[in-house]
Amino acid sequence: MLNFEYYNPTRISFGEGKVASLDKLIPQSAKVLILLGGGSAKRTGTLDEVKQALGQRTFLEFNGIEPNPTYETLMQAVEVVKQEKIDFLLAVGGGSVIDGTKFVAAAALYDGEPWDILLTGAKHVHAAVPFGTVLTLPATGSEMNSGSVITRKSIHAKLPFMHPTVYPQFSVLDPTKTYSLPERQVANGIVDAFVHITEQYLTYPVHAAVQDRYAEGLLQTLIELGPQIISDTENYEVRSNFMWVATQALNGLIGSGVPHDWATHMIGHELTALHDIDHARTLAIVLPSLLQVKKDKKHAKLLQFAERVWHITNGSEEQRIEEAIEKTRAFFESLGVGTRFGDYDLDASHIPALVAQLEAHGMVALGEHQDIDLNTAQQILEGAL
Structure with missing residues (x-):
């Protein structure tokens, strides 16, 4: 066996009805940006459950993260984070939404050109906005790792990055959220x-x-x-x-x-x-x-x-x-x-x-x-x- 170090700080909240645990997992004082994909979370009622669990917290929504999350779309979310002084992100969706949220979390606190995060493999990332996830599509494992893959449509580039600051603080895994998947x-x-x-x-x-x-x-x-x-x-x-x-x-x-x-x-x-x-x-x-x-x-x-x-x-x-x-x-x-x-x-x-x-x-x-x-x-x- 090769030498290794293993570290994984992500808390898993698993099972039916666990979306309600968001109330304990997110700080009461947090200003939250909910990041979403194409609308399935709203259609299935998952978004309503999330909002109910958030209670009196201030929150905004950012919709439209693509199945292959694009730099162009995610930079719009970065601007929302900065302008609205968001201090907690919540990804509600599958691996693409979670990957995109990781990039937003890192890019919002990045001093240089955010595309350099992808070009350098996050070499100069030092911090990220804290975030959690509500998983609706099992596939990528992004809900419990520090990796992300982002596409820049304008130049047909799809590049990965990894960094320990973009582990989710927690991930809510409710299998019933997969019932309506195509x-x-x-x-x-x-x-x-x-x-x-x-x-x-x-x-x-x-x-x-x-x-x-x-x-x-x-x-x-x-x-x-x-x-x-x-x-x-x-x-x-x-x-x-x-x-x-x-x-x-x-x-x-x-x-x-x-x-x-x-x-x-x-x-x-x-x-x-x-x-x-x-x-x-x-x-x-x-x-x-x-x-x-x-x-x-x-x-x-x-x-x-x-x-x-x-x-x-x-x-x-x-x-x-x-x-x-x-x-x-x-x-x-x-x-x-x-x-x-x-x-x-x-x-x-x-x-x-x-x-x-x-x-x-x-x-x-x-x-x-x-x-x-x-x-x-x-x-x-x-x-x-």
């Missing part, structure tokens, strides 16, 4: 969580037995519950487990003491930036092809994945690995998530621009071995045709 969003959430886990698991062995078994259990839970998560929309136990798996997939625990990949995400970001494909669907396009291209370097962990997650024990090592990769692709497709360029009306002619974007954003040495260069990235993209 099937597409639920499927995306399953894929997103699945790939988050594999990015920390499918690398190379470092004898981290606890992390491996934990990751494998989370993957098996998604595979076993996947069809029910989609079809049994108001099964509290199923949605509870889905919500908690998505959080555990990226709260830092399974990634402690092990190598990480994240190449699937970095390549996928360019597909979103250029073609506005849902984040999770870009991951479904890239991951099976990446595993195929890098199967020699990932040989040992892919064999483990085949046996422990997919229960594949027959055939040669090469055959077991191939079957595990194909089962992964088939699992995504069983959820209605396409895994090929053609599923999104793309073809080989779109690959050069994607590779050029990777180069422009410095994504020239990706993966756990930093050996996915531009040529390898092109091979991965070609494998997804």
